[in-house]
Amino acid sequence: MHRLGLWFLSVVLAFVAFPFQEVFASSDPEMESESAILIDGTTGQVLFEKKSRNKMYPASITKILTAIIAIEEADLSETVTVSKKATEVEGTTVYLMENEEIKLQRLVQGMLINSGNDAAIAIAEHMDGNVGRFADHMNRFLKKKIGAKDSHFVNPHGLFDENHYTTAYDMALITRYAMKNKTFGEIFGTKELKWKGEGWDTILKNHNLMLHRYDFVTGGKNGYVDKAGHTLVTTAKKGKTELIAVIMNAKSSRIAYKDTTKLFDFGFSSFNKKQLTTGGEFYSDTGQKFKLTETLFYLERKGEEIRTRITNDGLLLLKDKNNKVVLKKSLTAIKPEKKEEALASDYERKDANKGDEKNFSYFWLIFTSFIAFLTLGIIRWNRSRAS
Structure with a gap:
């Protein structure tokens, strides 16, 4: 009896615990970053968001937009001559040398994988002559091709400027658009690349560590400047589900990676x-x-x-x-029937109904007349017998 009671209790607890496990597994992830979003990369469906429409400073995730513009609207086999201005930019570089000649594709790789600010300026100057005109190009591209409405960029690399801003939602749109391009996807997902330039001979390693830490990650770009905090854009695919996570203004890179991991765990486990x-x-x-x-x-x-x-x-x-x-x-x-056809059908139905009414009237007249004559005949026959 004691064993039976324990068995019954365990079964009851299993049934009671199961729904709580389901609710817990699909509860919203808690974000430490100021702004975040998770979308379905295939449809753009928003799966989770926190202040995703708030204006934020993007830092180096700006380079996602610079890269897709270069890939789509220029010839990657073109040779670019590096200017002195490009070599003097502050921040992360791939150590380009003045007058160095380099293929455009290599610049895009150096910019995305190693976050080269010098490569970003070289791309902008090659495509539009100077950074200002390229920034105008970026903003036109945003509105016409991507539909991002709450962003305004003034440079190709993301170094701080009060007029250089975006939102987590817009960055998700930009990344989703870019990931439709096979060349972009390949560069975005490159973990390591041998680099041999005039000023630097090394192996570039992708700065987004999610590529090395999370099994299903397919690409990523990170960023940091003081006033932007840590920003992170990451794509992942598991089975047929593709996700895009954007983190903005995290207080540390550890928090950015932690929040991104939470978003992917949530997205892959909580949806069908x-x-x-x-x-x-x-x-x-x-x-x-x-x-x-x-x-x-x-x-x-x-x-x-x-x-x-x-x-x-x-x-x-x-x-x-x-x-x-x-x-x-x-x-x-689905277009309805044409009015003329519908009216004709109505008239045909009415005519048919009128014909039916006439036929019924004739039948009723003949039937009542027959009954009347029959009744009259019976009456006369009865009178003749009586007499």
């Missing part, structure tokens, strides 16, 4: 991948009909359910339990 297929139809509140033209994938938090709503202009909104929009997707309208 779901999809909406192209076969279904969607209706707005007013009954307008829409359809998906391609399968939509999204992440649903365990223990919660994503709800959908369709606006009258065909925007599919995915909302979490707090009614917060986590993902948007434009739908294609």
Whole structure:
């Protein structure tokens, strides 16, 4: 009896403990950094955020934008001649020499992997003549190609300037855009690179230590200046789930790495991948009909359910339990029948109904007449018998 009681108690405790384990596993991570965000790299769906729209100073994660502009809008095989101004920049460098000739691709590698400020200036001057014009180029690129609205850059490297700012959300958008480019992704994920230049012969090691500490990390860039604190952008992929984490204004690099690890652990363990297929139809509140033209994938938090709503202009909104929009997707309208065809059909139905009504009237007239004649005949026959 004693053993049976212990067994029963253990079973009850297991069932009671299980839901608490689920809740604990999917609880929001606590961030020590001032600002942070975690998004799904495939769709851009926001999975977690803390003050992600606040204006922050980016430091060297600025170089993500500089790199993707160079990769997309210049020929990486071009030879760049390094200016004196580039060699005089403060901060981290790859020790470029004045008048040194170097391929543009090598500059992008030195800038992303070793955070070379001199390489960033050499890229800017090669593409637009000077840093100011390249900064204008950066801001146009932000708005037109990426859709980042709360950023303004004045240099290609991220050294402090009050007018050089962004948000964790915008940096996530920038990184998501950049990661669609295969060349960028390869450089962004390079852990080590042999470097042989006129002023430096070494092996470059990626400054983002998440590449060496977290199994699923695919790329990263870190940054630091006094007024920006420690900033960190990292990408990771596990199975079919791709995540992007951004940390801004951490008090130390240890905190930045710790918070990034928490974000990835949370993202990979707390969500299931779901999809909406192209076969279904969607209706707005007013009954307008829409359809998906391609399968939509999204992440649903365990223990919660994503709800959908369709606006009258065909925007599919995915909302979490707090009614917060986590993902948007434009739908294609399904056109109703043409009014002329609909009217013609109505007239045809009315004509058919009229025909049915006429036929019914004729039948009823004949039937009632037959009954009347039959009744009259019966009456006359009865009278004749009586007489």
